[in-house]
């Protein structure tokens with residue numbers, strides 16, 4: 487497997503990435519994956535791809551949202567036949583390293599729970615918000631555990647972001663200055 491910078495010159499892989507995006511998040515990108523790929527690869531943002539035997543097996547992007555200090559990690563997708571082989575980890579670490587070089591202190595992301603995969607779903611998160619976050623449980627392979635293993639912490643939620651009982655879960659990690667503890 488190779489981890490490489492992903493940019494607009496990688497035509498072959500852009501199509502594969504759009505397909506992977508649409509398959510992984512049909513609810514969001516079934517008809518807009520090509521446009522989303524154009525945005526992910528815009529100047530000033532960062533993207534990396536994982537390839538094997540000249541096929542794309544995953545990719546990840548990040549964009550500056552607070553000057554150069556706070557970057558949002560979005561999206562991150564690995565092809566299902568390559569789950570749990572370290573591809574996601576390598577993509578996130580590559581992004582973090584490149585973002586630090588551009589002045590990033592905090593990397594953050596939102597990871598939706600639209601399908602009842604954590605204990606934060608189907609509950610009123612305006613009540614006992616922080617207690618519920620503190621005692622979160624992974625019910626069905628939700629990716630927040632993946633991010634926790636990389637040092638990301640849950641720093642908040644947007645209750646009902648995707649409909650009643652379907653929150654977005656915000657996670658962040660200090661990667662610049664005193665950060666970098668996972669490398």
Ligand SMILES: CC(C)(COP(=O)(O)OP(=O)(O)OC[C@H]1O[C@@H](n2cnc3c(N)ncnc32)[C@H](O)[C@@H]1OP(=O)(O)O)[C@@H](O)C(=O)NCCC(=O)NCCS
Pocket residue numbers: 510562563564565568569570571572573574575576595596597598627628629630631632633635
């Ligand atoms: C989430 C995702 C990127 C993880 O990629 P991956 O390449 O399978 O992850 P890795 O192999 O690097 O896993 C690193 C660790 O996280 C764990 N992990 C990975 N996915 C997990 C999940 N869904 N639930 C719980 N733990 C998970 C792995 O078991 C591994 O743990 P270990 O170090 O103790 O062995 C991948 O499952 C994916 O693309 N899912 C679909 C799209 C998605 O949900 N993207 C994130 C949106 S916010």
